[in-house]
Amino acid sequence: MEPLTSMxxxxxxxxxxxxxxxxxxxxSDVGSQSNPNSQVQLAPQMMYPHRIYNKAVxxxxxxxxxxxxxxxTTASVLMTTGASPILALIIGSIVAAAVxxxxxxxxxFGRSASQKRFKQPIYLDLIRSHTxxxxxxxxxxxxxxxxxxxxxxxxxxxxxxxxxxxFIWGIAVGAIGSSTGDVHYGAExxxxxxxxxxxxxxxxxxxxxxxxxxxxxxxIDNSWFCAKFGGPATGIAFGxxxxxxxxxxxxxxxxxxxxxxxxxxxxxxxxxxxxxxWNRKIxxxxxNAFGPYKSDEEEVAA
Amino acid sequence: MSAGGGGGGAxxxxxxxxxxxxxxxxxxxxxxxAYFLVDMVGPYMSFLGAxxxxxxxxxxxxxxxxxxxxxxxxxxxxxxxxxxxxxVIATTFGLAVxxxxxxxxxxxxxxxxxxxxxxxxxxxxxxxxxxxxxSMIEIAGAGAIxxxxxSTSMMGTFVFFDExxxxxxxxxxxxxxxMTTGYIAVIFIAGGLAILHPFNANLGPDEKQxxxxxxxxxxxxxxxxxxxxxxSINEGASGSLTxxxxxxxxxxxxxxxxxxxxxxxYDVVGTGMLPSKEELE
Numbered sequence: 001m002e003p004l005t006s007m008x009x010x011x012x013x014x015x016x017x018x019x020x021x022x023x024x025x026x027x028s029d030v031g032s033q034s035n036p037n038s039q040v041q042l043a044p045q046m047m048y049p050h051r052i053y054n055k056a057v058x059x060x061x062x063x064x065x066x067x068x069x070x071x072x073t074t075a076s077v078l079m080t081t082g083a084s085p086i087l088a089l090i091i092g093s094i095v096a097a098a099v100x101x102x103x104x105x106x107x108x109f110g111r112s113a114s115q116k117r118f119k120q121p122i123y124l125d126l127i128r129s130h131t132x133x134x135x136x137x138x139x140x141x142x143x144x145x146x147x148x149x150x151x152x153x154x155x156x157x158x159x160x161x162x163x164x165x166x167f168i169w170g171i172a173v174g175a176i177g178s179s180t181g182d183v184h185y186g187a188e189x190x191x192x193x194x195x196x197x198x199x200x201x202x203x204x205x206x207x208x209x210x211x212x213x214x215x216x217x218x219x220i221d222n223s224w225f226c227a228k229f230g231g232p233a234t235g236i237a238f239g240x241x242x243x244x245x246x247x248x249x250x251x252x253x254x255x256x257x258x259x260x261x262x263x264x265x266x267x268x269x270x271x272x273x274x275x276x277x278w279n280r281k282i283x284x285x286x287x288n289a290f291g292p293y294k295s296d297e298e299e300v301a302a
Numbered sequence: 303m304s305a306g307g308g309g310g311g312a313x314x315x316x317x318x319x320x321x322x323x324x325x326x327x328x329x330x331x332x333x334x335x336a337y338f339l340v341d342m343v344g345p346y347m348s349f350l351g352a353x354x355x356x357x358x359x360x361x362x363x364x365x366x367x368x369x370x371x372x373x374x375x376x377x378x379x380x381x382x383x384x385x386x387x388x389x390v391i392a393t394t395f396g397l398a399v400x401x402x403x404x405x406x407x408x409x410x411x412x413x414x415x416x417x418x419x420x421x422x423x424x425x426x427x428x429x430x431x432x433x434x435x436x437s438m439i440e441i442a443g444a445g446a447i448x449x450x451x452x453s454t455s456m457m458g459t460f461v462f463f464d465e466x467x468x469x470x471x472x473x474x475x476x477x478x479x480x481m482t483t484g485y486i487a488v489i490f491i492a493g494g495l496a497i498l499h500p501f502n503a504n505l506g507p508d509e510k511q512x513x514x515x516x517x518x519x520x521x522x523x524x525x526x527x528x529x530x531x532x533x534s535i536n537e538g539a540s541g542s543l544t545x546x547x548x549x550x551x552x553x554x555x556x557x558x559x560x561x562x563x564x565x566x567x568y569d570v571v572g573t574g575m576l577p578s579k580e581e582l583e
Contacts, residue, residue, distance in 0.1 A: 049577050062383065073485060103503075113504070114566070117568075119577045121568055124573070162484065167490075
C-alpha cells in the first residue's frame, strides 16, 4: 500500500482511538466502575448511604471487551449479508450499548439490594437518568473501537477477523481507561474533602463525598468533573498506544523485507525507552516543584 | 469485614448437588438434542444448544457464588474468565478428538484441568478454601458446556472439522465456522460474563441465591440472543427462533430478577433524600 495512504489510515485510527479512550473513561465514571467502585461499595457499610450509581460490571477490560466483541460480531454478521460497513458498525454498536445497559442496570439493582442491612435504598430516578448516559458513552466507545478494528481488517489486511480484533481492542481500551482514568476520579473526586495528596487514611474509608454544589452528588456530577481532565488524558493515552504501535510497522513495513521488520522492532524499543526516560523526568520535576508530602507533625505545626 | 460475603459457606435454598445435576444433564441434553434434531427436524432446532448453554451458565454462576462467598471480592471476575479459559482449551480438544462424544470429552477434560487448578490453588498457593477443588471442577465444566452449547446453536452441529466430499464443503464445522471467524471471542466473553456477572452484580452481605440465579438466566439469555444473531448467517442453524426464545427468556429473567430486587432491597423509591441519621441507627 502507498505509504501516504497507510499514514492517513493510521491517523484516522489514532483519532478514533482517542475518542474511544475518552468516552470509555467517562462511561466508567458515570457508573463508578472499576477501582473507585470499591469505595462506593464500601460507603453504605460505613453508614454513608449515597446516591451514586454502583455499576459493578466486572473490571473495565472484560466489560469493554464484551461491548466491543458483541458490536464486532453483529457488524461482521451484517457485513456477511451484504450490508454497508458504516450501517453494520452502527447497528453493532447499538446492540452492544443495549446489552451494556442491561448489565449496568442489573448491577446497580443487585449491589444495592444486597446492602439491605446498611439501609441503602434503590433510587429509580438514578436508573432513568444515568443508564441512557452510560449507554450513550458505550455506543461511542464501541463505534470508535469498531472503526479501528474495521480499518485494520479492511485496509491494512490484518490476518485477524473483526470480532477478534474488536475483542482485543476492547480489552486494551478498558485496561488503559482503568489505569489512566480511574486515578482522576478516585482520589480527586471521591475524597475531595481531605487534603490533596494526603493519601487515604483508613478512618476515611467509605467516607466519600456525597453532597454536591446543589443537592446530592450523583454519577453524572462525577463524569462532569472527570471530563475536564481524566477522560481526555485517557483518550490521549489510548490514542498514542494505537497510533505509535501502528506507526512503527507503517514506517518500517515488515512485509517489504525482513530487515525492515527488525528496524520496526528497534524503533519500538527506542520509543519505549524514550517514554520511560520522559516519564522519569516528569516525576522528578514534579517532586522538585511540589516537594515531598507533608508528614503528620508538620501538618499539625502548620 | 469483607465486602464479598460472610467469609463462610453461602446459604443455599437449592442444594448445590441439584444445580450440578441440572447443569450437566440439562447442558448435555440440550447440546445433543440440538445436534440430532437439527438433522432430523430442521435447522431451526439449533436453539436447543443455547438452552443447554444456559443450564451450564446457571450452574457456573451457582458455583462461582459458592466459592466467591469465601471473600474473593475482586477475584470474582478473574474466576469467571478462568472458567472460560479452561473451557476453550477443553472444548477445542474435546470436539477435535471426540467425534460424536465430543461434548462429553470436553466436559471430562475441563473437569480434569479444573481439578489441577483447584489443587494448585489450595496446596501450592495455600488459599485454603475448603470447597476450592470441587468448585474449580464445577466452574471449568460449566465453562465447557457453555462454549459447546453456544457453538452448537451457532453452527447447528458440534462437529469440529468441515465435512468435505469431492472437494466441496458440504457442512461447516466449529473449527472454521466459530474459531476461524473469530466468533469464539464473543462466546468467550459473553459466556464468561454470564457466569461471573450474577454473583459480582449481587455482591454484598444480603445476597440471595435465587436472585443471583435469576440474573444468570437473564445473562444467559443475552448470550443466546447473540448466538442467534451469528446463527442467522449459517446454513446449518436458524437464528430467528433462537433470538425470539432468547428475548422471551430475557424478559422472564429480568422481571424475575426485578421482583426479587424489590423483595430484598431496603427500599425501592422513585427519588428521595438519603436515609436520615435516626433511620440509620
